Amino acid sequence: MKKVVLTVLLALALAASPAETYAASQLQVVAEDSLWGALIGALVGTAALAFRDHPSDHLDLISRGAAVGLVCGVGFGLYEISPVFYGYRDPLTQETTYAMGVRVPIK
16 A cells, blocks of 8 residues: 555656746757757758759758858857846737846946
């Protein structure tokens, strides 16, 4: 009987989703931005193949574009979570509004 109770408790503990913390949501923002950057970079690299004489010889442009996009996405993600640039997500419409906040101390 003890094994059944312990198994059920363990299953409930593993099934319960933990509350999302502030750090986890910030990491999610950076991860999403970096993935979008890599995707856009790969698309730009693929589009650049159209301007080459022998596109099959320059397939490395796709990976280069993805790498540059990934770095830019990480940079934008870090900028987005910085205190200077912040966003507010409306819970009803799921739209995000971005704003800049600048604090100037007055002495």
